[in-house]
Amino acid sequence: MSFDWFVLPFSIGALILIVVLISRYILWVIKLSRADRRKSWRSVFSFKLFQAVWEVFNESLLHRKIFRVNALLGWMHMTFALGWFLLIVIGSVESKFHKEKVFNMPYDPIFLRYFEHDVHGFWFAEGFTTIMDTILLLLLVATIMAVSKRFFKWIYGMKRTTKLHPGDQIALASLWLIFPMRFIAESFTAGIYGNGGYLTQTAGDIFATFLPLKSLELGAWWTYSSALCLFFLFLPFSRYMHIPTEVFLIYLRKAGVKTPDNKLTGFSEFETYSCSRCGLCIDQCQLSETTGYDDQAVYFLQKLRRNILQEESSHNCLLCGKCTNICPVGIDITKIRLLKRTEFAPEMLFNYRHYENVIHHDERKVDVAYFGGCMTHLTPKIKIAMTGIFRKLNIRYNFVDENGSICCGRPLKLAGNHMQARDLMQENKRIIIATGAKILVTSCPICYNIFKNEYKFDKIQVLHHSEYLNLLHKEGALKLTPNEEKMVYHDPCELGRMMNIYEPPREILEKSGKLIPVQKEKNFADCCGGSLANLPLSEDNRRKVSKEALTKLLAPSPDILVTACPLCKKTFSNVSDTPVKDIAEVVYERMIE
Amino acid sequence: MDTNKTVAVIGGGIAGMEAATFLSARGITVYLIEKEDKLGGHLLDWERLFPTMRNGSEVVKFLMDGVKADNIKIMLSSKLTAAEKSGKGYNLRINENVDLFADAVLVTTGYDLFDATKKEEYGYGIYDNVITSADLEKIFMSGKALQTKQGNVPKKIGLVHCVGSRDEKAGNVYCSKVCCVTGVKQAIEIKQKMPYTEVFNFYMDLRMYGMHFEALYKKAQADFGIQFIRGRLSEASEDQNGGIILKVEDTLMGKPLKLTVDILVLLIGLIPAKGSKEVGELFGLKNGVNGFYKTTDQHTLTNSSNVDGVFFAGAxxxxxxxxxxxxxxxxxxxxxxxxxxxxxxxxRKIEQNEDFWLYNTK
Incomplete structure (x- = not known):
């Protein structure tokens, strides 16, 4: 057995790390619901495991998603992850050949060059040395990139990178040390014993010309081992916790585990700790760009990990979903934030009895139930357009909330008041079912989201009016005369990122006139600033967000700005000189009777 | 006592007219530049004035008497298109073809009326029977009876205060100052013309700060039976007969209220004039936080601007x-x-104190 005292820091660090990780993971698994735990055990013996391994390879090692967003960053992450992984795997194989044993000490591959001076021990030994040197070279380049990213973030197309806390900084410093130290230690040894590859041997020979390598060698290995130890000890308290955790997260996802709608479980712990603090979400956040609040996804999750999250942070967000959209780890940060709000939400008692006096419901049995939503009542051109279309096409419809309504419940949910929302939803659901309609059409993406995701209608198909109008057009019932007006389309967050409705509004608009593309659209579209998810936000800041989003939308100088959400329409109308219309108004103006 | 000084007054509304009159009295030659073809500005569109119900035309006539002076050159249908500093004064270009020199410039560009279509929830421009306070004055001026679009005598009329004023969402946080008492005045006028019509005023606060305003408000309640309901209109919709269904919360009763009126009048606020923006750009004039011109001081130098030789008067x-x-x-x-x-x-100098701290903005 090869041994020297310097292997101890590495070995102790690694041991402590393993104990900490295992105990944390056990704790989180316990916090999963019973059903989720069952799912995760069962999937071990299924095809899902292979799927998970494949995705771990693609995401945790290759970092495909980061590549797609930012190639330079992708390369850096890939060389770090895949490089280090191969260094361990190939190093282990190499050490097993050298030792001619299947089971050797865990530190053997790490410190192999120190203990093994004979590089010609077996037939492919030189090949191994060359491969290992190549990997080390890639890792050294990655380290240089990582360091330069800290100081010259513009090279990587980033305006801002993540601000790090001390735990992160120590782990980061030790990580920056690890590969250069390995390189130095191996070069020193190679300079003395001639056991290096093309990189370490060359460097070693050069070092030998002016350094007393014999007296420095052991110190270099000690430093290397200590850097590893330091990294392992700080890993659980730093961003690098994502390295081991993401592997389990991917597996759990494949097993079908997810965060339930009403409370946070151990799954969100796996998600929270899988955040690598890459900082891609920072530049996405319109709110922080405008207000300077540092509560973007990465900092929110950081506060959550450190258990210092304040209520304010959970509300400092438009819930536009842009961070979730960009997140290479796929953390559903929007959901975590929303459920955190629930934890802070005060108990409130509501009295809905006055509704009995105000609401008179139409009990006719019809084909389509139309629910405008509160915001549509504040933008009456939309409801006039929709009811006009129904009438002209002789569709039997019932305007559910024509004479007053019960809120769909989503604004309460966005504020964290789940219990109160449930009361509203039950009553509203009863009223909608009573219409006997097979289709529920709504003009408001906020209502649409909750109707479709949480009302759980058995026999009613829920459609946003953009989908419904597009359907009518495809069926031939709705005919349009397009005109020459240039239009741009704004994707509402709740319809786009939340509900994935991107094509139906575009299809129908293309049939109504000239739709021109904008710079940021579909899942990268901006929030209009009107979000109901951030009630404490001042009107001034809201207007700033709106104006910035508007400027980008109006860059191609369209004749009209079209959207598919009454709230977006209202918000933009307040700051826009260009007319803002809902898609229903455009269709109504241009339909052939 | 003629002097050789000239002043250009930009805007021939009441501020411009009266300033021209008083400048001319000091022997100063005044160019009174008005973009419309008549002097008088918004006052020409207003029938009677609070609190005394005097005819607006009497005030216009009084002001017209002032600007008849020989040294006031009235330039109608004239628009300032360029301005250039020349010595202590300015070379001004009017309508691309007339050039003149002024030793000083007095800007009296007034205000615009808030565009009520911006409050889509109130249905202006969508529902036939929703009109603005300015529309109502025009109906009064025309001498025609106030009717619904369907040609019926209105039985119920609602007036909504603070439309586009004190409204963060509309981007105007300030009070327009004249609408409260205009609402009271117009309610009384409706009652005078149609005693059997019920009139409701929906308000947030009623600011009866001026002399006699409070008396007018009291009269509206005691003698005319006008109902004042504290609560901002949340939305308006139209029923099948063209009636306007109002959803309001009566905040004194603490109850939501639903009411159908035959005509809804929106008491629109005053906003910075488009013309002010254009003139401001020519001279480099500073705007305050609310978009109106910024005077040098809030209390003392209330007619001075940030530009030497350029002054302000009026709204x-x-x-x-x-x-x-x-x-x-x-x-x-x-x-x-x-x-x-x-x-x-x-x-005289006074230390400046910024008004921006009043707003959460910079």
Whole structure:
């Protein structure tokens, strides 16, 4: 057995790390619901495991998603992850050949060059040395990139990178040390014993010309081992916790585990700790760009990990979903934030009895139930357009909330008041079912989201009016005369990122006139600033967000700005000189009777 | 006592007219530049004035008598298109073809009316029977009876206060100052013309700050039976007969209220004029936080601008009543004269204190 005292820091660090990780993971698994735990055990013996391994390879090692967003960053992450992984795997194989044993000490591959001076021990030994040197070279380049990213973030197309806390900084410093130290230690040894590859041997020979390598060698290995130890000890308290955790997260996802709608479980712990603090979400956040609040996804999750999250942070967000959209780890940060709000939400008692006096419901049995939503009542051109279309096409419809309504419940949910929302939803659901309609059409993406995701209608198909109008057009019932007006389309967050409705509004608009593309659209579209998810936000800041989003939308100088959400329409109308219309108004103006 | 000084007054509304009158009295030659084909500005569209119900035309006539002076050159249908500093004064270009020199410039560009279509939930421009306070004045001026679009005598009329004023969402956080009492005045006028029509005023606060305003408000309740309901209109919709269904919360009763009226009148606020923006850009004039011109000081130098030789009068610096505007115009005339004749009064300085801290913005 090869041994020297310097292997101890590495070995102790690694041991402590393993104990900490295992105990944390056990704790989180316990916090999963019973059903989720069952799912995760069962999937071990299924095809899902292979799927998970494949995705771990693609995401945790290759970092495909980061590549797609930012190639330079992708390369850096890939060389770090895949490089280090191969260094361990190939190093282990190499050490097993050298030792001619299947089971050797865990530190053997790490410190192999120190203990093994004979590089010609077996037939492919030189090949191994060359491969290992190549990997080390890639890792050294990655380290240089990582360091330069800290100081010259513009090279990587980033305006801002993540601000790090001390735990992160120590782990980061030790990580920056690890590969250069390995390189130095191996070069020193190679300079003395001639056991290096093309990189370490060359460097070693050069070092030998002016350094007393014999007296420095052991110190270099000690430093290397200590850097590893330091990294392992700080890993659980730093961003690098994502390295081991993401592997389990991917597996759990494949097993079908997810965060339930009403409370946070151990799954969100796996998600929270899988955040690598890459900082891609920072530049996405319109709110922080405008207000300077540092509560973007990465900092929110950081506060959550450190258990210092304040209520304010959970509300400092438009819930536009842009961070979730960009997140290479796929953390559903929007959901975590929303459920955190629930934890802070005060108990409130509501009295809905006055509704009995105000609401008179139409009990006719019809084909389509139309629910405008509160915001549509504040933008009456939309409801006039929709009811006009129904009438002209002789569709039997019932305007559910024509004479007053019960809120769909989503604004309460966005504020964290789940219990109160449930009361509203039950009553509203009863009223909608009573219409006997097979289709529920709504003009408001906020209502649409909750109707479709949480009302759980058995026999009613829920459609946003953009989908419904597009359907009518495809069926031939709705005919349009397009005109020459240039239009741009704004994707509402709740319809786009939340509900994935991107094509139906575009299809129908293309049939109504000239739709021109904008710079940021579909899942990268901006929030209009009107979000109901951030009630404490001042009107001034809201207007700033709106104006910035508007400027980008109006860059191609369209004749009209079209959207598919009454709230977006209202918000933009307040700051826009260009007319803002809902898609229903455009269709109504241009339909052939 | 003719002097050789000239002043250009930009805007021929009541501020411009009265300032021109008082400048001319000091022997100053005045170019009174008005973009419309008549002097009088918004007052021409207003029938009667609060609180005395005097005819607006009487005030216009009074002001017209003032600008008949020989040294006032009235330029109608004229628009300032360029301005250039020349010595202590300005070379001005009107309508691309007329050039003139002025030793000082008095800006009296007034205000615009809030565009009520911006409050889509109130249905202006969508529902036939929703009109603005300005539309109502035009109906009064025409002498025609107030009717619904369907041609019926209205049985119920609602007036909504603070439309586009004190409304963060509309981007105007300030009080327009004149609408509260206009609402009371118009409610009374409706009652005078149609005693059997019920009139409801929906308000947030009623600011009866001026002399006699409170008396007018009291009269509206005691003698005319006008109902004042504290609560902002949340939305309006139309019923099958063209009636306007209002959803309001009666905040004194603490109850939501639903009411159908035959006509809804929106008491629209005053906003910075488009013309002010254009003129401001020509001279490099600063705007305050609310978009009106920023005066050099809030309390003392209320007619001075950030640009040497350019002064303000009237509602271009903040919403003002007619009384306030006329007073301000005379003050401005005095300030301009002090500038032209180097009175010591203009040498006084006061330490500036910013009003921005009042707003959560910069």
């Amino acid at each position: 271009c610096t903040s919403p003002k009543t007619i009384t306030n505007t006329i007073t301000d115009a005379r003050a401005a005339a005095s300030t301009v004269a002090a500038y032209l004749f180097n009175y010591r009064s203009l040498e």
